[in-house]
Amino acid sequence: MSNDTTTRSSTSTLQDVEQFLYRQADILDERRWEEWLGLFTDDGIYWMPASADQETGEGQPNIFWEDHYLMDMRIRRVEHPYAHSQKAGHRTSHVVSNVMIESESDDEIVATSRFHMVEYRLDEQRYFGGKYTHRFARMDAGLKIKLQRVDLANVEGPFEYVMQIWL
Amino acid sequence: MPLDQYNNLGSLVEPDRVHKACYADEQVFEKELENIFYKSWIYIGHESQVPNAGDYWTTWVGKERMILCRGENGDVNVLYNRCPHRGALICNNLNGNAPKAFRCPYHAWQFNMDGSLRNVPMKQGYEGVIDLTDPQLQMKRAERQETYRGFVFASLSEEGPSLEEWLGQGAKAAFDDICNRSPEGECEVVVNCFRIIQHSNWKIFLENQLDAVHPSITHHSTGDAAADMQRVYKEKTGDEPPMGYQFLADFTLPYEKWDSLDTIGHPYGHTLLAGYMGLRPRDPVTIAHEESLTAVHGEKRMDEILSTNVHHVLVYPCLSVQPPLQQLRAVRPLAANKTLTEIWHFRLKGAPEGIYDRSLAYYYHVNSPSTMVNADDLNNFRACQDGLTLEGGGDWVSFHRNYGQDPVENGITTSVTGMSKQPMRNMFAAWKEYMSA
Ligand code: FES
Numbered sequence: 001m002s003n004d005t006t007t008r009s010s011t012s013t014l015q016d017v018e019q020f021l022y023r024q025a026d027i028l029d030e031r032r033w034e035e036w037l038g039l040f041t042d043d044g045i046y047w048m049p050a051s052a053d054q055e056t057g058e059g060q061p062n063i064f065w066e067d068h069y070l071m072d073m074r075i076r077r078v079e080h081p082y083a084h085s086q087k088a089g090h091r092t093s094h095v096v097s098n099v100m101i102e103s104e105s106d107d108e109i110v111a112t113s114r115f116h117m118v119e120y121r122l123d124e125q126r127y128f129g130g131k132y133t134h135r136f137a138r139m140d141a142g143l144k145i146k147l148q149r150v151d152l153a154n155v156e157g158p159f160e161y162v163m164q165i166w167l
Numbered sequence: 168m169p170l171d172q173y174n175n176l177g178s179l180v181e182p183d184r185v186h187k188a189c190y191a192d193e194q195v196f197e198k199e200l201e202n203i204f205y206k207s208w209i210y211i212g213h214e215s216q217v218p219n220a221g222d223y224w225t226t227w228v229g230k231e232r233m234i235l236c237r238g239e240n241g242d243v244n245v246l247y248n249r250c251p252h253r254g255a256l257i258c259n260n261l262n263g264n265a266p267k268a269f270r271c272p273y274h275a276w277q278f279n280m281d282g283s284l285r286n287v288p289m290k291q292g293y294e295g296v297i298d299l300t301d302p303q304l305q306m307k308r309a310e311r312q313e314t315y316r317g318f319v320f321a322s323l324s325e326e327g328p329s330l331e332e333w334l335g336q337g338a339k340a341a342f343d344d345i346c347n348r349s350p351e352g353e354c355e356v357v358v359n360c361f362r363i364i365q366h367s368n369w370k371i372f373l374e375n376q377l378d379a380v381h382p383s384i385t386h387h388s389t390g391d392a393a394a395d396m397q398r399v400y401k402e403k404t405g406d407e408p409p410m411g412y413q414f415l416a417d418f419t420l421p422y423e424k425w426d427s428l429d430t431i432g433h434p435y436g437h438t439l440l441a442g443y444m445g446l447r448p449r450d451p452v453t454i455a456h457e458e459s460l461t462a463v464h465g466e467k468r469m470d471e472i473l474s475t476n477v478h479h480v481l482v483y484p485c486l487s488v489q490p491p492l493q494q495l496r497a498v499r500p501l502a503a504n505k506t507l508t509e510i511w512h513f514r515l516k517g518a519p520e521g522i523y524d525r526s527l528a529y530y531y532h533v534n535s536p537s538t539m540v541n542a543d544d545l546n547n548f549r550a551c552q553d554g555l556t557l558e559g560g561g562d563w564v565s566f567h568r569n570y571g572q573d574p575v576e577n578g579i580t581t582s583v584t585g586m587s588k589q590p591m592r593n594m595f596a597a598w599k600e601y602m603s604a
């Protein structure tokens with residue numbers, strides 16, 4: 001039955017996507033920046049909208065809207081010897097869960113998930129949570145992110161301090 | 168530090184140094200609210216934030232919570248966010264639309280957008296007891312409200328100079344320079360407010376905005392990273408990198424460049440930084456912008472407008488405005504060591520879209536919650552605040568750089584160098600006057 005086929009293919013897709021998301025969280029928490037950039041397609045974008053109902057990041061205010069170049073810039077900043085707000089140590093820990101496949105075709109998968117993240121800096125811990133929406137390209141080398149949308153639970157803020165690194 | 172050691176709060180300020188209590192003492196902070204924030208004019212919002220009847224935004228004046236709203240008749244009003252019945256906040260959201268009237272969530276008293284009482288449920292209980300037309304039963308309006316070129320201010324004091332008189336030529340430049348850059352002479356807010364809390368005193372932020380010594384040190388990492396990426400971008404694409412990269416790379420301009428800027432101190436503590444990065448490259452966007460202004464004003468006036476050399480205006484004590492990039496940060500002091508900034512940007516009506524793109528790029532790179540610039544500023548502010556809170560280790564903050572060298576004419580101070588601490592001295596001269604009153 002076609003229903004079974006769908007279920008079977010979704011199960012392996014789901015596993016692939018879950019493993020990808022766990023690995024991405026690990027790469028971020030361990031600051032393996034080269035691998036981070038490698039998770040995205042060449043024109044991939046990391047996007048955190050400035051409001052919950054935003055439909056595109058193009059040409060409007062965003063919290064993050066970064067292509068490879070801007071991500072590379074952010075990496076160069078945090079690794080710079082004079083990035084003094086990184087000096088006292090900056091550690092994060094992500095948990096990703098509730099992974100669901102929204103749609104899949106031969107060359108694309110859209111998946112949603114939920115994340116919780118704690119960040120430690122200057123003797124204090126901050127807490128973030130929200131929803132990821134990943135638009136993946138299926139490539140020979142496996143999955144790559146075309147667009148990662150990050151909807152923060154507290155998108156309106158106010159934010160205590162800023163976000164130096166992606167969530 | 169017990170404050171009764173001082174004859175008056177003005178004695179915390181000397182011409183070239185100020186006492187740490189100005190930043191760290193809660194009693195001084197309370198007095199600042201009373202003498203400065205509740206006496207002067209405070210920016211509430213822009214008229215275009217509330218385009219339709221019933222639209223509202225909430226904000227702060229000191230510890231007071233205020234509403235900016237638009238009535239059926241088109242009038243924009245500033246009200247205290249308090250129900251005259253039992254005192255509940257009427258608007259509990261940051262912004263929204265109240266169709267027809269405000270309706271208190273507690274017992275459903277209803278108010279028109281000018282604060283007047285519109286309806287009370289079960290009126291009979293009040294018959295012969297109180298008069299429902301008594302002004303005491305209205306939402307209270309700000310004591311005074313005035314608007315300059317679409318920018319709405321309120322004063323919680325019945326008395327004092329008019330808004331225009333208080334702004335003076337110095338602070339008016341903030342709004343004139345934004346609006347004049349539009350071929351229609353008007354700007355329009357982009358309805359997005361980034362709210363970021365600084366764990367530091369409100370004055371530390373304002374002082375930093377005009378501290379030309381700090382950028383190449385504080386923002387060294389970001390300036391270098393942006394300059395690297397300008398090179399990488401060119402190599403990989405063969406194209407010019409986006410203008411936003413330049414905004415960031417400019418933070419590490421050499422000292423000589425920062426030194427060549429001018430700071431100008433006006434009455435009431437309003438302070439300007441003039442001279443800036445080139446915002447008139449010969450690209451198609453700039454040329455189209457020039458043409459749009461020339462079509463309205465002719466070439467001479469267009470040139471006058473676009474060569475206006477104001478980079479940054481501090482409208483003391485409540486605003487940091489960057490007119491050439493249409494950025495505005497409102498300062499909301501919450502405690503001696505806690506400051507909320509409300510961060511907005513504007514579109515120039517009738518100007519080419521590419522001009523907005525510049526404003527948006529600056530808003531993103533410098534002012535968004537992911538800013539790589541303010542990441543380091545806010546880190547410094549907090550370090551300052553924490554240091555100033557210490558009992559030992561010294562009592563004073565130094566504003567000595569170029570003290571006694573800045574020329575004064577008709578109450579307006581200019582600086583001999585962009586790095587002079589003249590802006591800080593100018594703001595504290597006003598502070599002292601307010602606090603001694
Ligand atoms: S407190 Fe507002 S109606 Fe009662």
Ligand SMILES: [Fe+2]
Pocket residue numbers: 375381382385386540544
């Ligand atoms: Fe700075």
